[in-house]
Amino acid sequence: DQQVKQNSPSLSVQEGRISILNCDYTNSMFDYFLWYKKYPAEGPTFLISISSIKDKNEDGRFTVFLNKSAKHLSLHIVPSQPGDSAVYFCAASGQGTYKYIFGTGTRLKVLA
Amino acid sequence: GAVVSQHPSRVICKSGTSVKIECRSLDFQATTMFWYRQFPKQSLMLMATSNEGSKATYEQGVEKDKFLINHASLTLSTLTVTSAHPEDSSFYICSASNRQSTYNEQFFGPGTRLTVL
Numbered sequence: 001d002q003q004v005k006q007n008s009p010s011l012s013v014q015e016g017r018i019s020i021l022n023c024d025y026t027n028s029m030f031d032y033f034l035w036y037k038k039y040p041a042e043g044p045t046f047l048i049s050i051s052s053i054k055d056k057n058e059d060g061r062f063t064v065f066l067n068k069s070a071k072h073l074s075l076h077i078v079p080s081q082p083g084d085s086a087v088y089f090c091a092a093s094g095q096g097t098y099k100y101i102f103g104t105g106t107r108l109k110v111l112a
Numbered sequence: 113g114a115v116v117s118q119h120p121s122r123v124i125c126k127s128g129t130s131v132k133i134e135c136r137s138l139d140f141q142a143t144t145m146f147w148y149r150q151f152p153k154q155s156l157m158l159m160a161t162s163n164e165g166s167k168a169t170y171e172q173g174v175e176k177d178k179f180l181i182n183h184a185s186l187t188l189s190t191l192t193v194t195s196a197h198p199e200d201s202s203f204y205i206c207s208a209s210n211r212q213s214t215y216n217e218q219f220f221g222p223g224t225r226l227t228v229l
Contacts, residue, residue, distance in 0.1 A: 036220075043116075043205050043220035044156070089156065098144055098209050100218060102156045 003027050004092050006103040014111050019077040021106050023090035026071065030092040034100070035064060035075045037086045044089060048075070080110045114140045116208045118221035125196055126229055133191045133224045135206030141186035142208035146218060147179070150203045162189055196228045 005024045013019045021035075031052040036044035050057040050064045050073065057064050063076045077084055087107050091100040115138040125131050135145060144163050148156040160176075162168035162183035170176045178200075180192040189208075193200055203225050207218040 041203070041223065041225060043118075043207075043222045045220070046217075049217075098218070099146070099158060099161060100207075101158070102148075104155045 004103040116221040122225040145189035
């Protein structure tokens with residue numbers, strides 16, 4: 001039972017354009033969501049997070065949007081840069097637990 | 113962010129041997145550490161959660177006698193893969209958390225690539 005899903009395994013975007021990565025979840029008890037970037041053979045690097053009390057959080061080029069009614073979150077990267085090419089994982093955490101449930105990842109390729 | 117290290121970064125061993133992987137939080141006290149494994153092109157799957165000074169809590173389907181976890185101090189947790197077999201070959205990643213942080217923030221180590229021949 002995949003509680004956190006990223007339905008697009010890959011995405012290609014032209015440099016300078018917007019990258020939009022999507023994530024859906026099924027558990028309404030999740031109250032904290034994160035995005036991580038990962039390169040092959042390395043650990044995930046934290047990008048941005050959002051609490052369920054908010055619907056948007058912005059940090060530089062990265063913005064995360066949360067739609068609780070749709071159980072959907074998205075990561076916007078603008079402008080996209082070739083260095084953003086990596087696998088992006090969304091993760092969710094539930095109230096009272098420190099466990100993360102990771103999505104299946106989306107491989108982003110930013111074309112120069 | 114906080115720094116978490118793992119050692120070794122990669123290990124190759126023969127089938128039947130045991131392998132120990134260390135996870136250290138270098139600049140903060142990790143009350144909780146997590147162990148994940150990742151197969152190629154797949155998600156990070158949580159294996160177990162360990163709190164300092166207590167027994168680890170294993171996720172469903174993870175054999176606790178095969179994957180021994182020790183969290184003896186606030187800066188060190190170890191994962192021992194006992195009697196390793198080729199199907200145990202994977203990328204193992206630890207993360208560390210401090211419950212005094214604002215949210216449930218986890219800091220990840222760089223991972224350990226295990227190859228069992």
